[in-house]
Amino acid sequence: MIREFGSLIVMQFKTIRAYLPAFIFFSFFFPIGLLLMLGSISAPTSYTFIISGTVTFYIAIGTITSVAQTLAAEREAGRISLIVASGIPREIYVISVVLSNGVSTLIIVPLFILIGVIFFHVVIKSVLFLVLALISSTFMGSMMGMDLAFALRNTVAVNQYSSIISFVLSFFAPVYYPPSIIPIPYRYLTFIEPTTYVSQAINYSFSGSFESLMWVGGIVAFTIIFLYIGRRLMERM
Amino acid sequence: MDDDIVYTNGVYKWYGELLANENVTIRLKKGEIVSLLGPNGAGKTTLVKQIYGEIRPSKGEIRVLGNKPTDRRIKKRMGVIPQDCHPYGDLTVFDNVYYMGRLKGLSKHEAEKNTNQLLKKLDLEDRRGIIARELSGGLMRRVLIAMALVNEPEFIVLDEPTVGLDPEARREVWELLLELKREGRTMLLTTHYLDEAERLADRIYFINKRVILSGTPSEIKGRFSTIYEVIDYSTGTVHYVEEEKIKEFVQSLKGKFEVKLPSLEDIYLKVVKNDS
Numbered sequence: 001m002i003r004e005f006g007s008l009i010v011m012q013f014k015t016i017r018a019y020l021p022a023f024i025f026f027s028f029f030f031p032i033g034l035l036l037m038l039g040s041i042s043a044p045t046s047y048t049f050i051i052s053g054t055v056t057f058y059i060a061i062g063t064i065t066s067v068a069q070t071l072a073a074e075r076e077a078g079r080i081s082l083i084v085a086s087g088i089p090r091e092i093y094v095i096s097v098v099l100s101n102g103v104s105t106l107i108i109v110p111l112f113i114l115i116g117v118i119f120f121h122v123v124i125k126s127v128l129f130l131v132l133a134l135i136s137s138t139f140m141g142s143m144m145g146m147d148l149a150f151a152l153r154n155t156v157a158v159n160q161y162s163s164i165i166s167f168v169l170s171f172f173a174p175v176y177y178p179p180s181i182i183p184i185p186y187r188y189l190t191f192i193e194p195t196t197y198v199s200q201a202i203n204y205s206f207s208g209s210f211e212s213l214m215w216v217g218g219i220v221a222f223t224i225i226f227l228y229i230g231r232r233l234m235e236r237m
Numbered sequence: 238m239d240d241d242i243v244y245t246n247g248v249y250k251w252y253g254e255l256l257a258n259e260n261v262t263i264r265l266k267k268g269e270i271v272s273l274l275g276p277n278g279a280g281k282t283t284l285v286k287q288i289y290g291e292i293r294p295s296k297g298e299i300r301v302l303g304n305k306p307t308d309r310r311i312k313k314r315m316g317v318i319p320q321d322c323h324p325y326g327d328l329t330v331f332d333n334v335y336y337m338g339r340l341k342g343l344s345k346h347e348a349e350k351n352t353n354q355l356l357k358k359l360d361l362e363d364r365r366g367i368i369a370r371e372l373s374g375g376l377m378r379r380v381l382i383a384m385a386l387v388n389e390p391e392f393i394v395l396d397e398p399t400v401g402l403d404p405e406a407r408r409e410v411w412e413l414l415l416e417l418k419r420e421g422r423t424m425l426l427t428t429h430y431l432d433e434a435e436r437l438a439d440r441i442y443f444i445n446k447r448v449i450l451s452g453t454p455s456e457i458k459g460r461f462s463t464i465y466e467v468i469d470y471s472t473g474t475v476h477y478v479e480e481e482k483i484k485e486f487v488q489s490l491k492g493k494f495e496v497k498l499p500s501l502e503d504i505y506l507k508v509v510k511n512d513s
Contacts, residue, residue, distance in 0.1 A: 007339040011328065018327035018368070078322030082384070085289045085319060085394075086340045087312035 004088055005096060012100035027108045031058050035115055038176070044120075046177070051116035052202035053176035055109055056137070056195050060166040062105030063141030064148070068162035070097050071149035090234060098142040106138055125208030133201035133212060136219040140194060143226035150233035175199035194222045241300070242267055242392050242423045243288060248297035250283050257283040259447040261297070265392075265425060270418055272438035273427040276509055279445045281427040282320050282396055288425065289317045289394050302391060313342050316385030320396040320427075324380045326370030330361055333369055334383045341388040348387065355383040359413065375406030382413055393417065393424045399433060411436060431502045441501075443508055450508050458498045466497045 016023060031054055038050045071094065074080050083093045113130075116122035124130060145162060152158045169175075173193040174182060179200070182190055190196045197218035204212035243265040250258040257280040265271045273281045286292045287299055290306035304311045324333040334355060338348030356362045359379050364372065369380055378398060385393055395414070399407040407430075414437055417424065428434055434441050435454050443450040450457060465483050467476040471492025478486045487494060 004340050004342065007336055011325065011332075011336050014332065015325060015327040077326075078319045079325070081286070081291055081319035082317070082322050083340065084291045085312060085315070085317035086337060087309040087342070088340055089309075 001092070005092060008083075008088065008093065008096035009100055012096055013104075016100070016104060023104070026061060027058075027104075028111070031108075031112060032115060035112060036119070039120055047116070047120040048122055048203050048206045049176050049178070049199070051112060051120065051122055052199045052206070053170075055112050055134075055202055056175040056199040057166075057170040058108070058112065059105060059134075059137050059141050059198060060170050060195060062108075063101060063138055064145045064169070065162040065166045066101045066105070067098055067142045067145030068148040068158050069145075070101060071146060072152075072155040072158035075149070076155045094146060094230075094234070098139075098146065101145075102138045102142050106134060109134055122206055124206055126205050126212065129205035129208065129212040129216075130202065132216050133198070133205050133219070136216050136223065137198040137201065140198075140219050140223040140226065143223055143230055144194065146230045147226050147233060150230065150236075169193055169195040173199075178203075191218075194219065197222065240267065241265060242269075242302060243425065244298075244300045245284075245288070246298045248284065248287065248294045248299060250280070250287060250292070251295045256446060258287075258294070261444070261448055263442055263448065263451075265423055267423055268418075268421045269439045270414070270424045270426060270437050272434040272441045273425070273444050274429065274431065274434050274441055274505060275444035276429065281444055284444065285394055285396050285425065285427055286319075289315060289319075291319075313388060314391050316388065316390035316393040318378075318381045318385050318393075318395045318398055321400075322381060322396075324369040324377055324384065326368065328369060329366050330369055330372070330380055331356065331365040333380055334387050337384040338387040343388060351387050351389065352383075355386055359383050373406070374402050375409055378402065378406065378410055379413070382410070386417075391423065393422055395424060395426045397427055397429070399428070399430065407433070431500070431505055435501050443505065445509055450504075454501060457504060458501065461498075461504045468495045468497070470494060 034057075035050060035054050038054070039047065042050055074097065080090060080093060084090050113124065117124070148162050148165070149158055152161065173195045174190050175195050175198070179187055179190050179196060197215045201212050201215035201219060204215060241264050243263070245261055245263050248258050248261040249256070261284055263271070273284065275281050283292070287294050288301060288306055290301075290308070290312055293307065299306055302311050302314055306312070328336070331352060334352040335348050338351055339345070343351065356365050359382065361376070361379060361383065364376065369377060372380065382398075385395075398414075399410050402410065411433065414424065414426075418437070426434070426437060438454065440453050441451065441457060442448050452460070463480050464477050465480065467478050467483075467486060469476065469490055469492070471490070471494075476486070483496065487496060
């Protein structure tokens with residue numbers, strides 16, 4: 001099974017070649033442009049949020065949108081059936097899609113952090129907390145994308161909603177600023193948005209605060225919920 | 238039952254309240270091509286998915302190559318082309334076939350050897366480096382057939398393998414399937430093209446949630462042959478004549494004529510209509 005899983009991963013990465021122009025634009029130029037633009041119009045006290053917010057936005061696009069659209073396309077092209085018929089369990093195939101998307105998202109993140117360090121003088125006091133926040137966020141976003149792909153039968157709907165949800169969760173949630181800015185009772189609503197937890201976990205990791213782990217706990221809770229929903233949706237297929 | 242490649246016994250499948258298969262019992266023997274015929278929504282694909290182990294029956298038993306089809310080892314001995322399936326558009330023709338071989342448990346050497354042999358056999362050698370999405374519908378279907386054959390399967394499942402193809406591409410796929418049949422492969426084929434079933438299948442099951450009729454194409458035709466279609470070419474007229482009067486009738490004709498049994502399509506329409 002390990003050998004077959006390795007082949008699946010290689011296949012997934014080979015298919016990325018076809019999307020190279022979009023991958024390069026959305027992975028490099030778009031977030032870098034966004035980082036530099038936001039940095040130039042913000043006060044230095046907001047710099048850590050500009051980094052954590054942009055990384056959150058990037059993770060949302062790279063996982064929720066990307067995983068949902070990839071899985072929906074695979075289902076429409078009959079390839080989930082094709083792979084299951086070859087003896088690979090459906091869950092393993094889904095994990096290979098999730099993993100390849102996750103890895104291709106995560107490998108770009110150090111670049112954003114580096115820009116933060118060089119241009120905005122952001123100091124990272126806990127690399128461990130940062131790594132934990134990034135890995136848990138990527139996995140959680142991927143699970144959410146998987147749920148979207150399996151909950152909606154129409155591929156066009158999956159494509160639309162996965163993009164809308166990523167943008168809503170990036171710009172209608174406190175990812176570029178702390179939740180404390182939002183007045184109560186609206187602040188409570190932001191706690192049902194998973195991206196709130198992602199951005200806060202990343203942000204607190206810069207200062208090395210243990211509060212980062214508390215937010216990671218929230219991410220893990222969302223992951224468990226999305227995993228459970230995904231499991232139920234897969235059984236329904 | 239022991240020498241059956243596929244054996245289903247009293248299979249039921251429900252999706253919630255919806256009954257997709259009702260008490261389906263079918264058999265496939267070694268070297269046979271068996272075709273499942275039925276209208277849209279008749280439960281053909283649902284049955285086929287249970288046979289290749291993608292979904293489980295709600296009730297009843299399915300055995301493929303002597304074991305449960307959900308068994309991974311059994312799946313590795315099968316070749317499947319699911320309905321509406323496309324090869325990986327962003328992989329080359331070679332990679333599509335090679336990686337399917339790897340997924341089916343072949344070593345690098347075996348997968349490479351089998352892929353090269355199949356590309357040659359299926360006339361895809363010149364296109365081995367081409368990205369699959371650039372191929373025509375007929376060539377994509379050939380790639381899928383190569384993907385299904387790369388592990389040298391004992392049993393092949395083809396769910397509507399020619400749907401959406403132009404007549405020439407359909408014929409090409411037929412020729413390939415007939416060649417596989419000559420090699421002694423066992424195949425289960427779903428289609429709603431009656432000419433396809435008649436041309437390729439040794440036995441046919443008419444399915445409309447349950448099996449409504451089964452037999453060889455000639456047996457089925459024979460069962461419905463009480464009335465013959467007689468075309469009188471000298472006058473261009475068509476006559477429908479009862480079996481007992483056929484001799485007398487053709488003797489009365491002056492010019493050239495043709496006597497035909499009812500077509501499979503006539504029978505299909507009749508039995509499906511009666512069953513609805």
